[in-house]
Amino acid sequence: xxxxxxxxxxxxxxxxxxxxxxxxxxxxxxxxxxxxxxxxxxxxxxxxxxxxxxxxxxxxxxxxxxxxxxxxxxxxxxxxxxxxxxxxxxxxxxxxxxxxxxxxxxxxxxxxxxxxxxxxxxxxxxxxxxxxxxxxxxxxxxxxxxxxxxxxxxxxxxxxxxxxxxxxxxxxxxxxxxxxxxxxxxxxxxxxxxxxxxxxxxxxxxxxxxxxxxxxxxxxxxxxxxxxxxxxxxxxxxxxxxxxxxxxxxxxxxxxxxxxxxxxxxxxxxxxxxxxxxxxxxxxxxxxxxxxxxxxxxxxxxxxxxxxxxxxxxxxxxxxxxxxxxxxxxxxxxxxxxxxxxxxxxxxxxxxxxxxxxxxxxxxxxxxxxxxxxxxxxxxxxxxxxxxxxxxxxxxxxxxxxxxxxxxxxxxxxxxxxxxxxxxxxxxxxxxxxxxxxxxxxxxxxxxxxxxxxxxxxxxxxxxxxxxxxxxxxxxxxxxxxxxxxxxxxxxxxxxxx
Ligand code: SF4
Numbered sequence: 001x002x003x004x005x006x007x008x009x010x011x012x013x014x015x016x017x018x019x020x021x022x023x024x025x026x027x028x029x030x031x032x033x034x035x036x037x038x039x040x041x042x043x044x045x046x047x048x049x050x051x052x053x054x055x056x057x058x059x060x061x062x063x064x065x066x067x068x069x070x071x072x073x074x075x076x077x078x079x080x081x082x083x084x085x086x087x088x089x090x091x092x093x094x095x096x097x098x099x100x101x102x103x104x105x106x107x108x109x110x111x112x113x114x115x116x117x118x119x120x121x122x123x124x125x126x127x128x129x130x131x132x133x134x135x136x137x138x139x140x141x142x143x144x145x146x147x148x149x150x151x152x153x154x155x156x157x158x159x160x161x162x163x164x165x166x167x168x169x170x171x172x173x174x175x176x177x178x179x180x181x182x183x184x185x186x187x188x189x190x191x192x193x194x195x196x197x198x199x200x201x202x203x204x205x206x207x208x209x210x211x212x213x214x215x216x217x218x219x220x221x222x223x224x225x226x227x228x229x230x231x232x233x234x235x236x237x238x239x240x241x242x243x244x245x246x247x248x249x250x251x252x253x254x255x256x257x258x259x260x261x262x263x264x265x266x267x268x269x270x271x272x273x274x275x276x277x278x279x280x281x282x283x284x285x286x287x288x289x290x291x292x293x294x295x296x297x298x299x300x301x302x303x304x305x306x307x308x309x310x311x312x313x314x315x316x317x318x319x320x321x322x323x324x325x326x327x328x329x330x331x332x333x334x335x336x337x338x339x340x341x342x343x344x345x346x347x348x349x350x351x352x353x354x355x356x357x358x359x360x361x362x363x364x365x366x367x368x369x370x371x372x373x374x375x376x377x378x379x380x381x382x383x384x385x386x387x388x389x390x391x392x393x394x395x396x397x398x399x400x401x402x403x404x405x406x407x408x409x410x411x412x413x414x415x416x417x418x419x420x421x422x423x424x425x426x427x428x429x430x431x432x433x434x435x436x437x438x439x440x441x442x443x444x445x446x447x448x449x450x451x452x453x454x455x456x457x458x459x460x461x462x463x464x465x466x467x468x469x470x471x472x473x474x475x476x477x478x479x480x481x482x483x484x485x486x487x488x489x490x491x492x493x494x495x496x497x498x
Contacts, residue, residue, distance in 0.1 A: 033212070033279065033421045034120075034136040035061035037104040037232060038195035038202040040252035041223035044072070048097035050236055051104040054225060055085045057232040060281060061136070062108035065119040069132035071199050072099035076130035078123040080105075082116060101202045101252070103195040105134035108423065118160045121197065126170040128177070129199040133169070135162040136212045136228055137191030138421040140484050145187065165192070177203055181249055182262045189482055191272075191420035193244075195226055201253035202226065208263045209270040209481055210246035211420045211472060213286045216257065217241035224252040229284040243287070270472035270481035274422060276461050277411045278319050278382045287470075289462050292322045297460035298410040298452060299326025299380060306450025307331060308406045310376040314338030316365075316393060323410045324380040333378065336371045338397060361392040373401030382410050384440070384451075385424050387431030391444040398445070407446040412454045412476040413437070419484045424475060 035058030039050045051068045066088040067080025077097055081088045085106055105120035123132040139145065142161035145168065149156065154167055165188065172180035177198045185192075191211035196203040204226040206214045216226040217238025226244065227233050233241050244250050247263035272279075275286060282292035302323065313333050315324035318341065328335035342364055377397055384390055394405045413432030418424050427433045431440055441449035454476055455466030463469055474480045 033061055033108055033423075034134075035059075035106045035228040035232070036134045036136050036193060036195045036214070036226075037228070038134075038197070038204060038226040038252065039102045039219075039223070039236075040202045040225075040255075041100060041219065041221070042255040043222060044098065044100040045221070047099055047102040048094050050219075050225065051102045052085065052089050052094060053235055054227050054232040055089075055104045055106050057235040057281075058106050058228055059085050061228060061279065062106040065107040065116075066105065067107075067119055067121050067134075068094075068097055068102055068104040069121040069123050069134075069197050070097040070099035070102040071130060071132075071197055073200050076123060076132060076197065076199070078121060078132065080119045080121070082119065101197055101200065103132055103134050103197045103202060105195075115159070117158045118163075120160075120162055121195075122158070122163050122166040123197075124166055124170050128180075130197070131166065131170055131177070132197035133162060133166040134195050135165060136193045136214075136421060137207065138419060139165070139188055139192065140190040140419050140482055141188070142190075143485070165194070169196070177201065178249060178251060178260065178262075181205060182260075185263060193228060201251055204244050204250040204252070206244045206246055206248055208247035208266045209268075209472075210265065211270055211272050213271075213275060213280065213284075214244040215241055215286075216244055216250055216252070218257075222255055224257050226250065226252065229280055230286070231281045231284040234283070266481075268481055269470045270420075271470060272420065272422070273411075273457065273461060273471045273473050274383075274418075274475070277457075279422075282319075282322055287462070294461055295319075295322035295382075295410070296326035296329075298457065299323035299328075300330040301326075301456040301460045302380070302408050302410055302450070302452045303327045303330035305453055305456050306408050308378055308408070308448060308450070310378045310404070310406055312336050312338070312371065312375050313378045313380060314371070314397075316379060316381040317341040318343070319382045320380045320410065323382065327378065327380055327408065331378075338368055338372050338377060338379070338400075339365045339393065340368060341365055361389055362396065365393065365396060367396045367400035369400040372397055375402055376404040376406070377402045378406045378408055379446075380408050380410065383414060384409050384431060385414055386429050387440065387444065390446075394445045404447045405445075406448045407441070407444065407450070409449075409451045411457055412451050413440075414475045416475050416478040418475050419480065420472065420474075420482075422475075 037054035039047050065082045066085045069078040079093050121132040121134040139161040146164050172184045174180035192207045193212040193214040194205040215230050217233040218240045220237045246265040251258040276294045280291045313328040313335050315321040397405050415433045417426050459466045
């Protein structure tokens with residue numbers, strides 16, 4: 001559904017009230033977070049289309065909803081809805097989104113349950129003109145900030161921290177959006193990589209811990225783009241790609257890029273290690289490291305720390321493919337495909353019938369019997385979260401004739417929930433928080449199970465001494481880089497509006 005600004009000052013955005021989203025999860029993995037994109041072109045040529053293709057490249061980060069807001073200098077418009085980027089944006093939906101500046105968002109719900117009113121970008125009218133915001137991350141103090149806004153008489157229409165951020169900026173004092181941002185962000189604790197749209201500019205903002213990636217590049221035909229991952233900037237043909245630094249705000253306006261360090265970077269930077277293990281696309285780079293290369297090194301370290309006598313190494317596609325290659329190269333075992341994934345199933349909005357639900361992972365994976373029968377198989381997977389997928393996959397491989405199945409995981413056991421924008425469930429949901437390695441191995445029916453130790457993972461990420469320096473590893477260690485108020489659930493705001 002489309003909405004033009006001006007709209008109500010309470011920030012009500014334009015999504016049909018009767019639209020309910022009930023996605024069906026078909027995977028056990030940590031859920032994707034969100035992806036953001038911003039585009040600024042002085043000639044205004046194809047801004048919404050560029051934002052669309054940027055979001056399309058970020059689809060892996062969120063598959064529940066998508067939106068784009070564009071400003072022509074006077075008026076801002078937004079179109080957003082539940083569904084994949086290609087479902088939400090038809091040519092008819094994109095056509096009215098004309099302007100010089102645009103931002104976009106693809107969503108998996110982190111704070112705020114997956115409801116239409118939480119779909120981003122949030123677009124509000126303010127006394128300074130239109131303001132739209134799209135957010136990747138999660139504030140750990142959003143509840144207190146929300147209470148403060150309610151105490152000041154604000155009306156809130158959504159249940160996410162991103163709406164809180166939008167309204168705080170809308171109400172802030174200052175003579176420019178940059179000044180209002182600078183005054184507001186010291187109150188925000190936690191993870192935020194933001195793209196913000198004003199009438200005549202796009203502003204990128206990154207938290208001082210640097211939890212989530214955010215990069216900016218120069219468009220080949222003039223102007224700039226900013227995106228969660230460099231793969232989206234490469235898709236748009238960007239050159240001179242650089243990271244938005246922790247604590248930095250970057251303004252894209254009139255074909256120029258202006259960078260300002262407004263908050264000192266945290267002394268203990270906290271880049272999310274899981275971006276390398278699972279989330280980011282392998283053709284993205286972050287902190288000067290290519291994700292595919294890191295994953296291959298994860299496999300190499302895994303072969304050294306958890307060796308096994310076997311006949312073939314297979315990945316759980318797609319994110320474990322580079323690690324399986326690394327494991328095979330380092331161990332001297334042959335690499336082959338053993339599981340074929342339906343790449344299009346993702347998260348479906350169609351409720352499966354009971355008999356299809358019982359088929360579980362078979363909906364998503366088929367085993368290649370010819371590559372598995374009579375073999376001792378090493379199955380490489382990126383992570384083990386709730387533990388609902390590993391067992392059925394081991395079963396599929398055995399049914400295909402494997403004589404042994406050895407599971408190797410490219411990160412340590414996940415024992416703690418994430419409060420910085422990744423939905424892994426709560427501590428009680430996490431298999432490794434309840435069971436030790438031996439018990440997990442028994443439960444998933446594997447012949448052996450090995451997790452990559454923390455220091456080996458960090459060596460693969462790029463810290464030669466195996467230290468955590470510069471990275472968040474809280475889901476493995478329970479040591480949170482920002483104090484976390486218990487208990488943060490993603491639907492914590494739903495008491496009033498849920
Ligand atoms: S807790 Fe884990 S998933 Fe969350 S930011 Fe830290 S490393 Fe990433």
